[in-house]
Every structure is written in structure tokens, then in C-alpha cells.
Amino acid sequence: MKISFHTDAFNSSYWNFEKCLEWAQKNDVHFIECGIIDGVSWIHGLGYQPHVVLYEDPLLLRRKMENYGVRFSQVDAAFPLSGKDGPLYGVPYVLKTIPWAKHAGCERIATTDGLHKPEGLSDTEAMESMKRSYGQIIEVAEAYEIIINIEVHGYFTTKPEMMEKMLAFCDSPYLRMNMDTGNTFIAGQDPVAFCERFKEKVNHVHVKDVSESLAAAVRGEQTGIAVSHCAIGDGVNDENIKKVLTILGDIGYDGVLSMECEGAGGPMIEKSLAWLRRTLRELNIGVE
Numbered sequence: 001m002k003i004s005f006h007t008d009a010f011n012s013s014y015w016n017f018e019k020c021l022e023w024a025q026k027n028d029v030h031f032i033e034c035g036i037i038d039g040v041s042w043i044h045g046l047g048y049q050p051h052v053v054l055y056e057d058p059l060l061l062r063r064k065m066e067n068y069g070v071r072f073s074q075v076d077a078a079f080p081l082s083g084k085d086g087p088l089y090g091v092p093y094v095l096k097t098i099p100w101a102k103h104a105g106c107e108r109i110a111t112t113d114g115l116h117k118p119e120g121l122s123d124t125e126a127m128e129s130m131k132r133s134y135g136q137i138i139e140v141a142e143a144y145e146i147i148i149n150i151e152v153h154g155y156f157t158t159k160p161e162m163m164e165k166m167l168a169f170c171d172s173p174y175l176r177m178n179m180d181t182g183n184t185f186i187a188g189q190d191p192v193a194f195c196e197r198f199k200e201k202v203n204h205v206h207v208k209d210v211s212e213s214l215a216a217a218v219r220g221e222q223t224g225i226a227v228s229h230c231a232i233g234d235g236v237n238d239e240n241i242k243k244v245l246t247i248l249g250d251i252g253y254d255g256v257l258s259m260e261c262e263g264a265g266g267p268m269i270e271k272s273l274a275w276l277r278r279t280l281r282e283l284n285i286g287v288e
């Protein structure tokens with residue numbers, strides 16, 4: 001398997017993307033995941049945001065990343081597709097990201113639904129709208145050979161029966177799933193059962209623990225965690241993560257495990273990295 005990390009870890013540190021590349025090189029991590037920005041903002045322009053913008057030349061960025069020995073595991077274009085704004089803003093956002101990702105050497109893009117039941121739409125109406133949206137997206141993704149992952153993150157995607165329907169929106173090998181150990185848990189689901197059900201569809205994994213206090217306060221009431229303020233292995237979800245890794249190891253999954261946690265400027269995510277590497281060794285899972 002391959003280890004990656006989401007640059008969300010350094011949002012609170014106001015790092016830029018290149019500083020994240022430096023961290024990856026220093027810690028011998030060769031894959032990185034970040035958000036895609038469509039447009040400009042002062043906070044990004046001043047170097048205080050660890051994500052990348054579509055106006056940045058993808059080939060030049062790819063060469064810069066190669067100098068650090070790092071490549072993209074996934075880019076995040078997850079504007080919620082379930083609400084009324086999904087077709088208006090979310091679909092063009094993903095469609096613009098697809099050719100950019102191809103030139104940047106990125107093989108997959110994360111998409112998702114909204115955290116809550118969409119206002120003014122029934123579940124059936126929202127699902128029908130998302131089916132049309134994913135139909136448009138997959139048509140382009142197939143042309144560019146880019147995998148579109150549906151991330152477990154929101155009102156629909158954290159419900160196994162809904163996720164099953166979403167993964168069947170298109171009969172295409174380019175529509176897959178981004179498993180998230182933390183979001184399944186905080187939504188009140190069993191991450192192990194969730195992974196077992198969809199293991200053949202898993203194309204990218206967010207490894208995320210959950211603190212005891214957060215689990216006690218909101219488990220079953222929220223559907224996603226923006227950034228887990230808990231090092232992987234220090235929370236109440238660590239045993240579930242080990243079982244998920246075992247399931248994936250047993251089916252020969254050789255994809256990416258992307259750490260999602262607060263970095264605290266380095267120490268917290270470095271603790272997570274050490275735990276993940278140690279756990280993979282204990283499970284006899286090789287790391288690329």
C-alpha cells in the first residue's frame with residue numbers, strides 16, 4: 001500500500017503547498033492529497049493555504065513535485081453535489097478539474113454530497129439530480145481516464161444503502177469509492193462493516209481516528225469531520241482502522257492510505273505516520 005496525507009493537516013498552520021512538499025520529502029512520504037481551488041483568494045495568494053489552484057500550470061507543478069519525490073494520490077474537488085447548487089457549481093468544478101488532474105499526473109478526484117439533507121429537495125429528487133451530475137462527470141472522466149471517487153462524507157454517502165445506489169449511477173470502472181474510517185464512525189456506522197460491504201469499490205482511503213470526546217458528543221448526529229484533532233491511534237477508532245486495513249490487505253489492495261488529521265505544524269501528523277507505519281508492519285502489509 002502507499003501512504004499519503006491530506007494537506008488539510010496544515011490549514012491551521014497556514015502553510016503553503018510547497019511547504020507540505022518539503023514535509024513529505026523530510027518524512028519519506030511520496031504521495032500527497034490536496035484541495036483544488038477554482039479562482040483566487042487573498043489567503044492563498046499570500047501563501048497561507050496548502051491547496052492548489054486551477055490557474056497554476058499543472059505540468060510545471062508536476063515537475064516541481066517530482067523534484068521532491070512526491071506525486072498526487074488524489075485531488076479534492078468535493079463541492080457537495082446533492083443540493084440545488086450541485087449542478088450549478090459542483091459539476092463545472094469537477095469537469096474543470098479533470099483535464100487539470102490529467103496533466104498534473106493525478107489519477108483520481110474526490111467528490112461527495114452535502115453534510116445535511118438538501119434543503120427543498122426530497123431524497124429521491126436529490127438522488128436523481130446526483131445521478132444526472134455523475135453521468136456528465138463520468139463521460140468526461142472516461143475520456144481522460146481519471147477515476148472519480150465518491151467520498152463517504154455526507155447525508156447520503158454515510159448511509160450504506162444510498163452509497164450502493166450512488167456507486168451504481170454509472171456502469172463504469174471510473175466511478176469508485178473513497179473510504180473514510182472517521183466519517184463512517186462519526187455518522188454512527190461501523191467502519192469495518194462499511195469497508196467489507198464496498199471493499200471491491202474502494203479506490204482511495206482516508207485514515208482518520210476520532211477522539212473520545214468528539215465521539216461522545218456527536219457520534220450518530222454528524223456525517224463528517226472536517227479535520228480530526230486526534231492523532232491516528234490516539235482515539236476510539238484505532239481498532240476499527242486496523243480491521244479495515246486487514247480487510248484491504250486480504251483482497252490485495254495496493255492503493256493509497258491518506259492520513260487525515262490535524263498536523264499541529266508537524267508533530268501530530270508525524271505521530272500518526274509512525275502509528276500507521278508500525279501498524280502496517282504488524283499486519284504484514286508492505287508499503288511502497
